[in-house]
Amino acid sequence: MPREFTRAERVADALQRELAVLIREEMGDPRVNFVNITAVDVSRDLAAAKVHVNYVEAREKAERAAGVKVLNGASGFLRTKLAKRMQLRIVPSLKFIYDDSGRRGQELSALIDTALAADKHNENQSGDE
Numbered sequence: 425m426p427r428e429f430t431r432a433e434r435v436a437d438a439l440q441r442e443l444a445v446l447i448r449e450e451m452g453d454p455r456v457n458f459v460n461i462t463a464v465d466v467s468r469d470l471a472a473a474k475v476h477v478n479y480v481e482a483r484e485k486a487e488r489a490a491g492v493k494v495l496n497g498a499s500g501f502l503r504t505k506l507a508k509r510m511q512l513r514i515v516p517s518l519k520f521i522y523d524d525s526g527r528r529g530q531e532l533s534a535l536i537d538t539a540l541a542a543d544k545h546n547e548n549q550s551g552d553e
Contacts, residue, residue: 436464438510439473443518446505451498455491462523466516473516476523488522495520 444461458480465474477495479488495502499518507515 430468432466432468432470435470435512435516436466436473439466439475439506439516440464442506442509443475443502446502446509447495450502450505453494453498455487455494459491459495462525470512470514470516473518475518475520477520478523478525492520492522 440461440463443464447456447459447461459477460480461475461477463476465476467473475495477492479491483491496519499520503515503518506512
């Protein structure tokens with residue numbers, strides 16, 4: 425039998441979709457252009473949500489921090505817009521957090537590729553002797 429999804433998981437999924445649209449269409453601040461919502465964690469009582477974001481393009485640490493600060497500053501505005509768009513009795517408070525797991529994953533993958541290439545190079549050199 426398939427696992428049933430909790431209400432918090434369903435709300436998190438809906439919030440992720442709606443926030444992506446709202447940030448893209450309603451916010452005109454260039455510091456939040458090309459923001460990507462990677463995950464939303466909603467508390468069991470649906471009172472709070474942590475929104476994990478990253479950027480499509482590479483940005484400096486200061487730019488990322490400024491973008492997250494803008495999003496946290498606009499959380500009330502976004503929450504009001506969410507209340508109008510979604511059928512929720514309680515709209516969670518929003519806290520935006522920068523998520524660099526994608527960048528870290530790319531760095532680790534590059535390290536692994538480098539190590540594999542070095543191993544292959546070493547095997548080829550020891551086979552030539």
